[in-house]
Amino acid sequence: MVIYFYTRVFCVYVKATTLGYAKFVKPAFDDFVHPSKKYADVIIPRGGDNHVAIDLIVQHIHTKLGQHDLCKIYPNVYVIQSTFQIRGMHTLIRDKEISKHDFVFYSDRLIRLVVEHGLGHLPFTEKQIVTPTASLYTGVDFCKKLCGVSIVRSGESMENALRACCKGIKIGKILIHRDGDNGKQLIYEKLPKDISERHVLLLDPVLATGNSANQAIELLIQKGVPESHIIFLNLISAPEGIHCVSKRFPSLKIVTSEIDVALNEEFRVIPGLGEFGDRYFGTDD
Template sequence: LHHIINNIFFLSTFQKQSSINLLLNMAFYIQKFSSYTHTDVMVDLDEAHKNRDDEAESSSRRRANVSTASSSVSLSNGRMLRASTSNEENDSDSGTLKSRRRTHSGSKVEDHILRWNGKVFYTAGRPPWYDNSGYQLREPFIIGICGGSASGKTTVANRIIEALDIQWVTLLSMDSFYKVLTPEQHQAALNNKHDFDHPDAFDFDLLYRTLIRLKEGKRVEVPVYNFSTHSREKMNKTMYGASVLIFEGILAFHRKDILDMMNLKVFVDTDADIRLARRLSRDILERGRDVEGVLEQYNNFVKPAFDSFIAPCMRYADVIIPRGGENHVGIDLIVFHVKTCLHDLTVKNRAQLAMGALNGRNGNGLQAKPPPSLHVLKQTPQIRGLHSLIRNKNAPRSEFIFYSNRLMRLLIEHALSLLPFSDCNVECPSGLIYAGKRRKARLICGVSILRAGETMETALREVLKDCIISKILIQTNPDSMEPELYYLTLPKEISSYHILLMDATVATGAAAMMAIRILLDHDVPEENITLLALLMAETGVQSVAYAFPKVRLVTTAVDKQLSPNYHIIPGIGNFGDRYFGTELQPCSDKLEYDCASDG
């Protein structure tokens, strides 16, 4: 197909064909090519090679007289480089025609990967999107990209993501918000009689609600539109807020309330012939349409809609990008501006929490009383004896695991006793009635904060054999010392569950606050969350309780101090390393901060 299109450009250069005839010829060959078998393709490609070489040799004298300025194509390694026929996802340096990758809005874990020019960008490693009060959220930087159909909006968005080189980005496409068609409209769409470029074709109310929730950092369910069947798929895509939210669509600037949410507005301005060529190749190859239908739809709906609704939006743009993804200078300017704005929005929650800025200290600098949401196991000789065994630096790993698991089971049993119960009567074998209690919470989900929180899963299964287990991976950035979200897997209807959030230790509370914030973004009521930890520091207790007063905090002990590296003192060492056997060396008799507990 690449060589066929190049032949069309080659002939058109010297035969002076008009632009529209060139596009029609290209569309004819694309449609013809799409129905060939593999053998037919190889034969036609060989013939195309031969014909082009023969034509090149016979017209070499003519080519020598053609000036560079008048030529609309250039040669690279004996091949013609395309200009107006490259579709929206082509790399102009590759010299090959690729299928256009549709922008499927979504953020399931497997969909949170963007591969671009050999690089992989993970939508993970998300830094805190809230301050240390837990509720004053840091709003994402929203970039709106508008432009005509097949103008290169997705390419510009991907170039921006590549140049930003940040890991947590959400790309939302307006294509996901086409309205559900009536039977009459669906039949008209199959006959290319339905206008998909008019504002009435989009569900702007749903789009607005989705952007609002993403701006608040909450989870959303985004529909997936199938352009071949002109209908929405049954399964939606799950998306989350991000540090940067890129929203692209042909009418991205049409509605004022959506326009006002954007921090940066970009308009992609591409020549009409190039857009038509891209649309022809895309609709014929990917959507199974014919040339006449595509051109009829373009003349009746696409071009009038561009002139009436899309082109006037150019006046709202902060930046106009001619030539789309090929305009590297314009993209670099956008990236520089976005990086500057993101730097100004950086938060340092962990340092502020450790300093006690908002952890409940009074005006005299004295520690406040334990919050009412804190529940500590009664310090019986048994509990203190178990702590003596696991805090001992010389404890063998097998004993450390055994006694830690015993303590975890006691912790989980105590946490379950704090859930709501109702009265019930049961008949005993003796025939008498026993007035007992039954737990109201039927749906319970254990969420472990990896990696140390995973150690509590076995104890939870021993107590609740049918409990659902989910995971959240939060790691500390070694440069900023801030927690960052890398991975999560949660039940779809998690908002109806009582959550047992598990971590081995809580020091500053930064990781626990991020995990709680994630659950709240999934619409889990705050009073349905219970945070469990074998050991907590007073600073972490006050920080979490101040930010989320309705969250229950359950632990077996509370230590008073933190090291300068935000580790619990005296603590129990690095719990994950000791449990999994990955510690480098045992702690010395002195207070080795590097070996202290994480949290």
């Protein structure tokens, strides 16, 4: 990452005269500093005096270092490549002042990216076809035995993106009581009868403590789904949740768009985005 501190103050000694500035400082800035601005990932106006911007950069670097370390510890954890578009969408959906319409719109865009990335981890078979130019093309055939399972209720926000990518896909439901029992009380489940023969995309936009996810994964395994056939898709993950799930199920894959800093004392993801289900479905206060 290149950070450009937009300031005309230099750490060199120049005699404090108008002539000295015009002869040395200004030309040096114009020739060597200002042209590098176009290569910057982030531009910080007012330089070192902009403490808010610098704190944000420090937080971002800490987050990226944490992602890198977790992906090295757990090779089954995949974070989609960050771009300005993805960072911009995260900025919007994390903003507490965003409208419900915009929250849903940009959440759906991010969810679609996560789903597409998750589908890329499914097995494939080589397939050869004939193009309209009568040429042979060697490509791949999609995995046919596939289904989705959403953890009710916020996981249901990811179903439309999955249906848009996989026409006619079957989607099951799991409802887990999150409070008072460490997220370990199963309330309801409705799954395809042949789920043991399918690869499963488990849907939940936020991975916090990992307790609910572990309960859902354990249920899928009890139904005969091999651990290695489960891909857990979410928008943001807390390091604690990744540790909890990956240690217990090392063969399962986790695909997320961003790993946040930590959980707070109330087990909420920080910086996080609040109660996703309430914000998405419009039931927040």
